[in-house]
Amino acid sequence: MGFAQQTLVVAVLLFVGMVILLEAGRRAQVRRRVSDPTDPSPGVGALEAAVYGLLALLVAFTFSGAASRFDARRQLVVQEVNAIGTAYLRLDLLPPAARPALRDSFRRYLDSRLEAYRQLPDVEAFLAAFARSVALQGEIWTRAVAACPKAEAGTPACMLLVPALNEMFDITTTRRAALDMHPPAIIFVMLCALALVTALVAGYNLTGDPRHNWLPMIGFAITVAITVYVILDIEYPRLGLIRVNAIDRMLVELRASMK
Numbered sequence: 001m002g003f004a005q006q007t008l009v010v011a012v013l014l015f016v017g018m019v020i021l022l023e024a025g026r027r028a029q030v031r032r033r034v035s036d037p038t039d040p041s042p043g044v045g046a047l048e049a050a051v052y053g054l055l056a057l058l059v060a061f062t063f064s065g066a067a068s069r070f071d072a073r074r075q076l077v078v079q080e081v082n083a084i085g086t087a088y089l090r091l092d093l094l095p096p097a098a099r100p101a102l103r104d105s106f107r108r109y110l111d112s113r114l115e116a117y118r119q120l121p122d123v124e125a126f127l128a129a130f131a132r133s134v135a136l137q138g139e140i141w142t143r144a145v146a147a148c149p150k151a152e153a154g155t156p157a158c159m160l161l162v163p164a165l166n167e168m169f170d171i172t173t174t175r176r177a178a179l180d181m182h183p184p185a186i187i188f189v190m191l192c193a194l195a196l197v198t199a200l201v202a203g204y205n206l207t208g209d210p211r212h213n214w215l216p217m218i219g220f221a222i223t224v225a226i227t228v229y230v231i232l233d234i235e236y237p238r239l240g241l242i243r244v245n246a247i248d249r250m251l252v253e254l255r256a257s258m259k
Contacts, residue, residue: 003121003239011229014192018199018221025203026217048201055198058191059227065183066234073178073237074247080171081250084110087164088258093157098147103258105143109136110255113172117248120238130176137169182235191231195224 088106091099116129144165148158199221206213233240 003236004233004241007229007232007240010192010232011225014195014228015221015225017196018224019217021196021199022203022206022217022221025200026206027203029204029206048205051194051198051201055194055224058187058194059231062183062187062191062231063227063234066231069178069181070234070237070242070244073175074244076171076175076178077244077247077250080113080168080175081254083164083168083171084251085254087161087168090157090161090164093161094144094147098143102140102143102147105136105140107255107258109133109140110251110258112136114248114251114255117238117245130172133172137172141165141169179238188228188232191228195228198224 084106088103091102091106094102112129112133116126116133119125119129144161148161202220203217206217230242233242237244
């Protein structure tokens with residue numbers, strides 16, 4: 001089962017669980033009123049407000065964090081495009097004889113970078129393609145150092161190309177690390193658990209009328225379930241329905257410009 005299907009299952013289970021607990025809370029309130037009709041007040045207003053506020057805070061925290069990391073990952077793609085493009089242009093500073101081989105290495109390197117992220121969510125295939133990228137980094141570095149005029153280490157070729165290559169290589173590590181930068185799993189477990197507790201409290205504070213009023217109950221449950229689903233999908237943008245793959249077209253366009 002893929003990540004998108006797993007996230008959908010979590011959302012559906014959360015929805016079902018919330019509906020069940022809403023109904024359980026409502027029935028508990030009905031039984032309380034039957035056993036003690038002289039006390040119409042549930043007496044849990046402060047508790048209800050605290051639980052609602054905590055759920056709202058946790059939803060805001062997780063959604064804001066997921067959205068910020070989503071934007072950061074898109075920015076990293078732009079940074080990699082700029083880094084590779086700059087380093088590729090600076091190959092013109094090298095002796096003419098060294099340029100064709102290095103340009104071919106750059107093209108293969110960019111192909112491997114694109115292929116790596118196309119493999120997700122297949123982690124093993126991604127790691128294999130990522131390893132090929134790292135190997136090509138070593139090849140590019142060796143050829144670039146060999147092409148620098150050894151007798152004139154301070155020439156523009158060495159002073160400008162080498163830092164550009166370092167930046168191009170560093171961004172790959174940054175993007176790789178960004179794939180694993182997520183909140184601890186306990187945060188999402190806590191979010192779902194708090195949503196279920198909130199459903200129970202909300203159900204208990206519904207009217208004591210024994211007749212069912214399913215519309216607000218289902219509306220509340222489905223709203224929270226969809227919100228949790230979207231948070232998870234944004235948090236893992238290479239695995240679910242919401243993806244950053246569209247921004248990869250900048251790398252594709254850069255590869256097309258490498259003649």
